[in-house]
Amino acid sequence: MPNSPAPAQRHRLYEDLQALLTGTLLVAIGLALFRQAGLMTGGTVGLAFLLHYASGWPFGWLFFAINLPFYLLAWKRMGKRFTLKTLGAVSLLALLSSWLPQWLRFEAVAPLFAALAGGLLLGVGFVILFRHRASLGGLNLLVLLLQERFGWRAGWLQLGLDGAILLAAWPWLDLQRLLLSMLAAAAMNTALAVNHRPGRYMAF
Template identity: 65%
Template sequence: MNALHAAPRHSAFDDLQALVTGTLFVAMALVLFRHAGLLTGGTAGIAFVLHYATGLPFGAGFFLVNLPFYLLAWRRMGRRFTLKTFAAVALLSALAELLPHWLVLQAVQPLFAALGGGLLMGAGLLILFRHHASLGGLNVLALWLQERRGWRAGHVQMAVDLAVLLAAAPWVGPLQLLLSVLGALALNLALAVNHKPGRYAAV
């Protein structure tokens, strides 16, 4: 490939600011979801279920649930992707517990929490994906299928998220479940529209 047409490479500073910004967006979305009693999909959704069902802090549950997926990431996506993903997961685990102390909400309209939180989370994931990182777990599978099979990450993520939300039904009311599904649709719409194979070339 001609060097002029080679994909530009992100600098270490580029990746650092992306990890901080992307995880902060997602952490803010999780604060909205938690305040409204909503769920999300993926490993974050599994961590929410653990939190609601057992009282395990979300941050600790999210970090633990992601541990088995690092082997897949290392084998399929490479060392650089895995290390950045591990850093993003660790940072989000910390922010998810610290941010509610730094950002105290009086009230959140549940529909806004679902749609606004879903779009915020989608934007945060998009930033991470474009810097060859993720929030672990099922994000890794979605990205791997996009790179290997050409399947849009947003579509794969949407199917997985809906499955996780349906599995979480015993721990939330019907309205919270419906709003959680709307949040997942908003999140994955942002990914499906903005994260298409070949659209973003930097690595």
Template identity: 65%
Template sequence: MDSSETPTPPRHRTYEDIQALLTGTLFVALGISMFGHTGLLTGGTAGVAFLLHYATGWNFGLLFFAVNVPFYGLAWKRMGRAFTLKTFVAVGLLALLTNVLPTLVHFDALHPLFSAVMGGLLMGAGMLILFRHRASLGGFNVLVLYLQERFGWRAGRIQMVLDCTIVLCSFAVVDWQHTALSVLGAVVLNQTLATNHRAGRYMGL
């Protein structure tokens, strides 16, 4: 076989995609629960939903689902039907899980610094699982994945800039200590993506 030929990447089977959607959204939901328990914020549309949740007291899951609605058109046009449908399912699952997890998991003691690091790692790992199965959590995930596929820019780097910008807006609703820890969580999350999600490194579809 000619070494110059690019091997055809293996496609994920349906049950593998289902498992990835469940696992990825569960990881992210647990990270969000940790952030919510310690009063931290994250980036992306989840960060926007957190800001609205802290400011109004409205349900986070419903806010997260609503904030993502405008991005499905871009996902359908730029990333295709399969990506859009899996993203829609992932967003719905995350909205559901963020409401269910508090009834299943309780934190008696959770240090904000640990929450920022561990929660960021969990969300980064969960998003990585979704990305590798051609899904996302909507919003900025759609944009950064498109930019990576179109221009080869690292998704984690772009996401980090967007997320830190949103987290810095948290000065309006939380104190500077929680803002600083939220920025740390965003950096941990996106460094996880930047290190492990590079164009051409993972060949599954």
């Protein structure tokens, strides 16, 4: 008789804190590579990058401000625990993005390496956060709400929004960097697809 699967185990507080720190640190390093190479990404991170390139304002504080309207959606859809963890992750990423240039400096980064390594770091960072019921906020919550209300496919909506963000960055990106940004998005989503599948991770 086959063994029954082990029951899901709730993460302890210290495990969640370690995951928030590790996940956001990986994302922050990936974004530092993007910034050094002049690359873009989608989602609320991409919106913050777009405004950062356009205005010169600090990325971290732009990212924090853009996410503020989405917390109400998170509270309604995902509950208090998820919203508070997401607020913690967004706040931590905003701080790390501001502090990291003082701790880590790149003299030169090959754009292709930045796209692949940065995309994979973002993907793994998101996996860690997702497995601990947290996120870096934003547009994914909006597209889920639109899918629920109007029946629009969330995947296609997310793809369209990310594509629009990348195209809006055209004045600050040449064709090579735009294509590399698309490659970075593919690397990130590959890391997510391979490492974040239902049934592979039992804790919550």
